[in-house]
Amino acid sequence: MERPRIRDYFQQDLSQNETITPKQRAILQASLDLFAEKGFDQTSTSDIAQRAGVAEGTVYRRYKTKAALRDAILAPITAHIVPILASDFSEDKLRQRYPSLQAFVTAIFTDRVAFAKANVKELKVIFEVAAFDTERREQILSQIAPKMVKQMGSVINQLKADHLIVDWPNDLILQSLLSQLFGYLARLILELPGTEIEREQAYLITVMTKILTPGEHDQITGQ
Amino acid sequence: MERPRIRDYFQQDLSQNETITPKQRAILQASLDLFAEKGFDQTSTSDIAQRAGVAEGTVYRRYKTKAALRDAILAPITAHIVPILASDFSEDKLRQRYPSLQAFVTAIFTDRVAFAKANVKELKVIFEVAAFDTERREQILSQIAPKMVKQMGSVINQLKADHLIVDWPNDLILQSLLSQLFGYLARLILELPGTEIEREQAYLITVMTKILTPGEHDQITGQ
DNA sequence: CATTAAAATGAGTTATCACTCACTTATTTT
DNA sequence: AAAATAAGTGAGTGATAACTCATTTTAATG
Numbered sequence: 001m002e003r004p005r006i007r008d009y010f011q012q013d014l015s016q017n018e019t020i021t022p023k024q025r026a027i028l029q030a031s032l033d034l035f036a037e038k039g040f041d042q043t044s045t046s047d048i049a050q051r052a053g054v055a056e057g058t059v060y061r062r063y064k065t066k067a068a069l070r071d072a073i074l075a076p077i078t079a080h081i082v083p084i085l086a087s088d089f090s091e092d093k094l095r096q097r098y099p100s101l102q103a104f105v106t107a108i109f110t111d112r113v114a115f116a117k118a119n120v121k122e123l124k125v126i127f128e129v130a131a132f133d134t135e136r137r138e139q140i141l142s143q144i145a146p147k148m149v150k151q152m153g154s155v156i157n158q159l160k161a162d163h164l165i166v167d168w169p170n171d172l173i174l175q176s177l178l179s180q181l182f183g184y185l186a187r188l189i190l191e192l193p194g195t196e197i198e199r200e201q202a203y204l205i206t207v208m209t210k211i212l213t214p215g216e217h218d219q220i221t222g223q
Numbered sequence: 224m225e226r227p228r229i230r231d232y233f234q235q236d237l238s239q240n241e242t243i244t245p246k247q248r249a250i251l252q253a254s255l256d257l258f259a260e261k262g263f264d265q266t267s268t269s270d271i272a273q274r275a276g277v278a279e280g281t282v283y284r285r286y287k288t289k290a291a292l293r294d295a296i297l298a299p300i301t302a303h304i305v306p307i308l309a310s311d312f313s314e315d316k317l318r319q320r321y322p323s324l325q326a327f328v329t330a331i332f333t334d335r336v337a338f339a340k341a342n343v344k345e346l347k348v349i350f351e352v353a354a355f356d357t358e359r360r361e362q363i364l365s366q367i368a369p370k371m372v373k374q375m376g377s378v379i380n381q382l383k384a385d386h387l388i389v390d391w392p393n394d395l396i397l398q399s400l401l402s403q404l405f406g407y408l409a410r411l412i413l414e415l416p417g418t419e420i421e422r423e424q425a426y427l428i429t430v431m432t433k434i435l436t437p438g439e440h441d442q443i444t445g446q
Numbered sequence: 447c448a449t450t451a452a453a454a455t456g457a458g459t460t461a462t463c464a465c466t467c468a469c470t471t472a473t474t475t476t
Numbered sequence: 477a478a479a480a481t482a483a484g485t486g487a488g489t490g491a492t493a494a495c496t497c498a499t500t501t502t503a504a505t506g
Contacts, residue, residue, distance in 0.1 A: 021484095041262070041264035046462095057465090065465080066463095132351075175406070175426075179402055203398075207399045215433070215438075244454095247453095268493070278454060279495090
């Protein structure tokens with residue numbers, strides 16, 4: 001159940017070249033918390049200073065601008081979200097052959113959901129950027145999407161060869177999987193009321209398995 | 224293919240009590256456009272004035288604050304999104320019995336997707352508010368969710384009685400449907416690259432039909 | 447056409463907030 | 477322990493942006 005947190009990768013990143021003081025760490029933590037709570041624009045640098053228990057000048061010691069501060073938070077997310085979401089993940093989970101579709105779906109999803117849970121704040125910050133900054137959104141996507149399509153694609157092809165999965169184009173398969181995951185994450189991030197996480201998770205796996213099971217309804221309708 | 228637009232309901236709302244001048248209309252339109260493009264905080268009132276072709280003072284004539292301006296845009300959305308998303312919709316589409324699951328899904332989704340397409344800007348503004356304003360999010364949800372659950376629930380029950388749909392709790396059924404819709408809308412709103420709308424829509428219906436078709440995989444797994 | 451009311455204007459005010467800098471405190475080096 | 481370097485401070489600054497108001501323009505009314 002121990003999941004890597006983006007925070008940890010951040011620490012790791014820094015300790016190689018530079019050191020980070022406790023106050024600077026407090027500033028990063030406060031920024032992350034506040035950006036996730038109120039959004040970037042609604043968070044002032046004096047808010048951050050107050051929450052971190054430092055003077056406002058200290059906020060500007062390491063990071064020249066407020067935007068740079070956000071970038072510092074986002075950097076490890078975009079840098080490590082790729083290995084976590086695709087590569088690293090593939091090493092552990094994608095190499096092996098899956099006996100059943102259910103096994104595949106369960107492996108993938110318990111993993112991804114746990115990761116998301118451990119990094120809700122970071123995801124919220126990255127979603128805010130992606131929502132209104134077109135350039136950055138495309139940049140982030142261009143980092144993540146191709147690798148993911150490739151990695152997952154190979155497993156899907158394997159499952160296709162074993163006739164364990166529906167014979168749809170890979171991008172469409174990924175899309176419906178991601179939609180379900182995305183819908184689940186949205187409820188998680190927004191803390192929608194009446195959400196019983198355990199029950200949902202089990203259901204999510206059932207639904208996705210069902211989507212992917214080969215069957216009679218598999219021809220894609222419409223013109 | 225003619226879909227009601229939130230804009231129209233807005234106009235309708237106003238013309239009952241007060242009149243709205245062309246300049247005030249231009250201000251509302253400019254606000255909506257800019258809020259959707261850049262986000263609320265990144266839009267200044269002088270931006271709005273410029274886009275609308277009026278003086279900045281004019282912006283403040285009817286709406287005392289910038290927030291009130293956003294509220295004025297949001298009001299008809301939250302007020303009419305309920306009838307459109309649930310009631311009105313139920314009159315037209317939910318009353319009739321559906322011969323097949325596919326017919327049901329197609330009816331529902333072509334409808335909802337067309338509506339969303341016609342109101343992308345409004346949805347974007349409402350999502351921004353919902354993302355960081357907890358109170359408003361809950362308020363909006365409390366308006367929409369129960370009615371939707373009730374309306375859709377009756378149709379789902381009908382389909383259940385005819386054994387046309389999987390025997391899951393209604394809230395879980397709605398959830399997976401909404402996840403797929405939500406995932407689709409996200410791609411639509413964010414204009415993700417490589418999105419072929421027609422193909423996606425057909426696929427969406429196929430996936431949702433598959434989810435809802437009764438079958439062997441229907442017991443919900445997990446502890 | 448004259449009068450009155452409403453709408454619109456834009457220069458001006460106030461407040462906020464990102465950011466700076468001269469200075470103090472802590473830490474490391476010699 | 478003295479000197480040097482780095483970290484931290486907080487009052488201050490400039491710019492921006494929300495908002496006001498005295499005045500002008502437009503529209504409505506008799």
